[in-house]
Amino acid sequence: MNQELQNIQTSNGATFQDSIPVSFGNNTQAIEAIKQGVALCDRSHWGLINISDDDRLRFLHNQSTNNFNILKPGEGCETVFVTPTARTIDLATAYVTEDAVLLLVSPTRCQQLIEWFDRYLFPMDRVAVKDISSEYAIFSLMGPESKNSIAKLSGITPPDAPHASHQLISLKDVEVRFTVGSGLATEGCTLIVPVNNAAKVWQILTETGAVPMGDRLWQQLRIEQGRPAPDYELTDDYNPLEAGLWNTISFEKGCYIGQETIARLNTYKGVKQRLWGIRLNGMAELGNVVKVGDEKVGKLTSCTETTNEDYFGLVYIKTKAGGVGLKVQVGNVEGEVVEVPFLTHQDIDS
DSSP states (O other): OOHHHHTOBOTTSOBHHHHSOOOOOOHHHHHHHHHHSOEEEEOTTSEEEEEESTTHHHHHHHHBSSOOTTOOTTOEEEEEEEOTTOOEEEEEEEEEOSSEEEEEEOTTTHHHHHHHHHHTOOTTOOOEEEEOGGGEEEEEEESTTHHHHHHHHHSOOOOOOOTTOEEEEEETTEEEEEEEOOSSSSSEEEEEEEGGGHHHHHHHHHHTTOEEEOHHHHHHHHHHHTOOOBTTTBSTTOOTTTTTBGGGOOSSSOOOTTHHHHHHHHHTTOOOEEEEEEEESSOOOTTOEEEETTEEEEEEEEEEEOTTSOEEEEEEEEGGGOOTTOEEEETTEEEEEEOOTTOBOOOTTO
8 A cells, every 4th residue: 555545644633554455465376366366465555636617618618638528427438638748647547527527647747747737727727727636545346246345335337337426425425536547457446535534445345355466466467457547658759649649639629739740740631649558478678679570669668577476567659660570679678569458540551
């Protein structure tokens, strides 16, 4: 459990760490829970931003890649915030409520995004931006029994609904926001919990069989499944099309920051590189050049040892060099390019 959550003050003045035993199953137990049961990950170190007032949807519609104007309360989406030249800032998940939009953003991007929003707010805009990260804990449940676990605790079976759909539910008299999606490609859900009830909810979930997992395993799964992360795959060097985030982009919504560049890349088949997974025969150093023979074709951006004691990474590969099945050299390590479930790529040759 991360340090921030351990130090959360509960309603009686005790800390989260004082309230319940802090323990994790080993990776084998957690991975087995992800496959057959429920694993529980604390993501409270992620950022949560509240966007409110009358122009909130229009503002976010103009600030990011997805279509906010069609969203209604209870719905949500993943969206990418980009620079005017379409370089990636962050991949965020948005939840539209009756009077606000909640943005779940990467841990290292919360303050940057708040400052970014401030740059584009004008006196006539009816938009209020507030960092509410310290007011809520974020718990993600992963595995095929996640939904059933919530149903047993709440007495309500959440309906089958699109990703990022959400509703308020009660877990033993604690109101939390249930959202569809684990943050990874793995089946699951995410709970947004008032911080003063964080310890209670964590205990409820673990007592009903959820197996706690640490951030190290989250990062391993992130890489294996291909979720791009800021400072690794999401940087000033790449745009969201290259990063495989096509599903977060609306090509019909009209003008937004970075739209012209993204539209041009799509129209003229201008995606010069793509993000892929790579199976490696050893640990490779981040930033290493990827080669086919003597030709430089890409760059390694993330790397991890897997549970099976294999090695896996994420790489940007030049489109013309190929994709799935391509055999490459990463430093002194051999690798093969593979698909990963989190990412989507459009066939730019069609």
